[in-house]
Amino acid sequence: MAFDSGSAAFAPWEDPGQKPLISFKSVTKRFGNFTAIDNLTLDIFEKEFFALLGPSGCGKTTLMRMLAGFEAPSEGTIMLDGQDIGPIPPNKRAVNMMFQSYALFPHLSVADNIAFGLKRSDMPKSEIAGRVEEMLSLVQLSQFASRRPHQISGGQRQRVALARSLAKAPKLLLLDEPLGALDKKLRQETQFELMDIQEKTGTTFVIVTHDQEEAMTVASRIAVVNHGKLVQVAPPDRIYEAPNSIYVADFIGDVNIIKGLAKPESDNRYAIQWCENHAPIIGTSQHAFASDDICHFAIRPEKVSITRDRPTDRTNTMQGKVLEIAYLGNISTYHVELPTGQVIKAQQANNRRISRRSFTWHDSVWLSFTDTAGVLLSQ
Numbered sequence: 001m002a003f004d005s006g007s008a009a010f011a012p013w014e015d016p017g018q019k020p021l022i023s024f025k026s027v028t029k030r031f032g033n034f035t036a037i038d039n040l041t042l043d044i045f046e047k048e049f050f051a052l053l054g055p056s057g058c059g060k061t062t063l064m065r066m067l068a069g070f071e072a073p074s075e076g077t078i079m080l081d082g083q084d085i086g087p088i089p090p091n092k093r094a095v096n097m098m099f100q101s102y103a104l105f106p107h108l109s110v111a112d113n114i115a116f117g118l119k120r121s122d123m124p125k126s127e128i129a130g131r132v133e134e135m136l137s138l139v140q141l142s143q144f145a146s147r148r149p150h151q152i153s154g155g156q157r158q159r160v161a162l163a164r165s166l167a168k169a170p171k172l173l174l175l176d177e178p179l180g181a182l183d184k185k186l187r188q189e190t191q192f193e194l195m196d197i198q199e200k201t202g203t204t205f206v207i208v209t210h211d212q213e214e215a216m217t218v219a220s221r222i223a224v225v226n227h228g229k230l231v232q233v234a235p236p237d238r239i240y241e242a243p244n245s246i247y248v249a250d251f252i253g254d255v256n257i258i259k260g261l262a263k264p265e266s267d268n269r270y271a272i273q274w275c276e277n278h279a280p281i282i283g284t285s286q287h288a289f290a291s292d293d294i295c296h297f298a299i300r301p302e303k304v305s306i307t308r309d310r311p312t313d314r315t316n317t318m319q320g321k322v323l324e325i326a327y328l329g330n331i332s333t334y335h336v337e338l339p340t341g342q343v344i345k346a347q348q349a350n351n352r353r354i355s356r357r358s359f360t361w362h363d364s365v366w367l368s369f370t371d372t373a374g375v376l377l378s379q
Helices: 060-070 110-118 125-140 152-168 185-200 212-218 236-241 246-251
Strands: 022-031 034-046 049-053 076-078 094-097 172-176 205-211 221-226 229-234 256-266 269-273 280-286 294-299 303-307 315-329 332-339 343-349 364-369 375-377
Touching: 022 060, 022 315, 034 060, 034 076, 034 229, 049 060, 049 185, 049 212, 060 076, 060 094, 060 172, 094 152, 110 125, 110 152, 125 152, 125 185, 152 185, 185 212, 205 212, 212 236, 221 236, 221 246, 229 236, 229 246, 236 280, 246 256, 246 294, 246 315, 246 375, 256 280, 256 343, 269 294, 280 375, 332 364
Parallel strands: 049 205, 049 221, 094 172, 172 205
Antiparallel strands: 022 034, 022 076, 221 229, 256 269, 256 294, 269 280, 294 375, 303 364, 315 332, 315 364, 332 343
């Protein structure tokens, strides 16, 4: 995770004295009768690796295009380093954008692709070659300087596009699905390269992606966007462990969601009546629920234990039958059908080299979890 957002060393969003680099202030964007961005307010800080995450059509690309200057807000203002950038044309903004297609010039060498924007800038010609070499070194492509784009791999082309985007030292770099064209293994490797480059340069990165795993890996904070609104903005660990809504819990990772009625017990502890003639689920919540409020208990599959015998040391236990098994190498996911018909997913690590499954289809098993393993959500 870029800059280790979980540490006190880098969390400017928690410091009231810190001024944001980017501020969306009550921004709305309409295309005819369609509202793409709906009264959105958001701050992004210097040196962040910030992710805009959401499904196709949620508005995240529109946000990026407004930052780049390709679209103008219908209402509200966008500030960059204290300046309203609305009237500033795209080529005059201290912003650069890297597209998914990379948009490299096929007839130019790697070095000339990186130098292209510098030759049209105010940089003295005598300094351009040194800057190009600096960028080649940053992305570890010095030995490929004279090659054409078709003579290097997809991952290397991605790094050339990144070097070209960073060459003019923008305050802000926008990345539009930058790894979408790479295969999964190369994409994972490149994510860490991106994080390393972002940390070395200190440039603020804003990435648009629909890939939850990618956002969780690279970002200091994630903004989950849906229908033009911010649903939750938080570091990845908070988004995953403490989602603020059913939408976020369901969108990020895998989750079990059980609907019930909240029965306050003591302090933050609740009994959740989820099915008649079944023991209530005991859970905790930082948000208050009144007696008989509708609630949703969300718990990740890796926090649900699966055993042959009923455990005696867990607050919550429920019996069921193995319906499906998904073997994913490092883990197995068991889909367990409860007597109510509801299916709960539990995960178990395969920590032996050749793992014999503990359970198979139609086995009777017990699921269990602690009272703090899940979160209680109202919506």
